[in-house]
Amino acid sequence: MTIPHPTHREAVPDMPNRLGIDGIEFIEYATSRPQALGQVLESMGFRPVARHRSREIVLYRQGGMNLVVNAHPDDARVSATVDGQPVISAVAFRVQDALKAQTRCMDLGAWEVPSHAKAMELHIPGIRGPGGSRFYFVDRWKEFSIYDIDFCPIPTVDPAPPALAGMTYFGLVQYIGADRSADWVSYYQNMFDFSLIPNEQRFGILPKGTLMRSPCGRFLWQLIEPDPMMDEDQAPERLQRLGLGVPDVNAAVSLLKSRGVEFVESAQLHPEDRGALTRTVLGSVSFELVHQVA
Structure with a gap:
């Protein structure tokens, strides 16, 4: 599933935005x-x-x-x-x-x-x-x-390098504690005027968790609880991963692979039109590509 570009006003319902968040x-x-x-x-x-x-x-x-x-x-x-x-x-x-x-x-x-x-x-x-x-x-x-x-x-460096494959901020993934979804949803709703996205609306290839949209409609927030079998001590709450929107996932994956970026490819998870996930490097860093209509 794709998400309309955030600047399309008709795709974003009127929502309160008391902080004036704009991306x-x-x-x-x-x-x-x-x-x-x-x-x-x-x-x-x-x-x-x-x-x-x-x-x-x-x-x-x-x-x-x-x-x-x-x-x-x-x-x-x-x-x-x-x-x-x-x-x-x-x-x-x-x-x-x-x-x-x-x-x-x-x-x-x-x-x-x-x-x-x-x-x-x-x-x-x-x-x-x-x-x-x-x-x-x-x-x-x-x-x-x-x-x-x-x-x-930095001298001699272009201060405004163009985006590779048309990449833009799509959203962030936050890992939360067990049974903490309601608490965090309330936090983002009250603190920043985020709004819940219906469960039937899913983006990318990692559909797990609770999705919220910023009041400006420019980015999403995903809350993911730990696996029930996971030890709570092994599941600290943290900001986990950055999502990047691209107009063509397959083209972006091909370009990034040519630059040495590796992607998760398995029977359960592999790059496709909707999205792709880079392999974790340095023990903690990964990026998720998500199809976003230009």
Whole structure:
């Protein structure tokens, strides 16, 4: 099954959007192995375009997608990674007013993320997310962006590399605890005005879990409970995987394979018109391709 492109207004019913969410500004990975993760990202089409002025953080980009690799040793999320395995440590939402968005979430019970911005650096409001991650709010992404202040461009590098195979943000997969679906659905509905997608609507090749749509209609959120046979200690709640929308899954798979990307291929799961899943690398990193109508 395909999902209409999010800019098609007729495909997205009117929904409350009290934070003014308007897509994803960046996804952040925390890792103590930034070079290894960088190689993986480059094989997927991302290019390093800028470095943070005071921290060990690199900005990767392709098309309208920004990925931040955080390897700063003083960041607790980096030091908490196991064997250097990268984790999705933050998601930044584009909103109308970042401070008002944070304030509203805190009024609803969210915990504030303390700022570590140094002099002449930008403070990005945020709240705590699942598994030690963070949700940030960004209201500067058009003519003037957060990267203009905190990052230095890498010389001779194209600051706006085109998207490989037309890739865009499709959504994120979050692993949750057993019998926690109702709790997390309520959280995203109340905190961010996400809405449930009917069970009969499924996208890609991994139909498990509960699907939600952002109020702007630009991305999805998938909540997956652990297998009933799994030990709860082995199923921590966390942001697990990034979904990428492409107009032609088979063409994207062929192109990525030529760049060294491997895909899961088995009797139960293999690339097809609806979607494909890359093999997990570095112990934790995988991407899901999903057919998305242009």
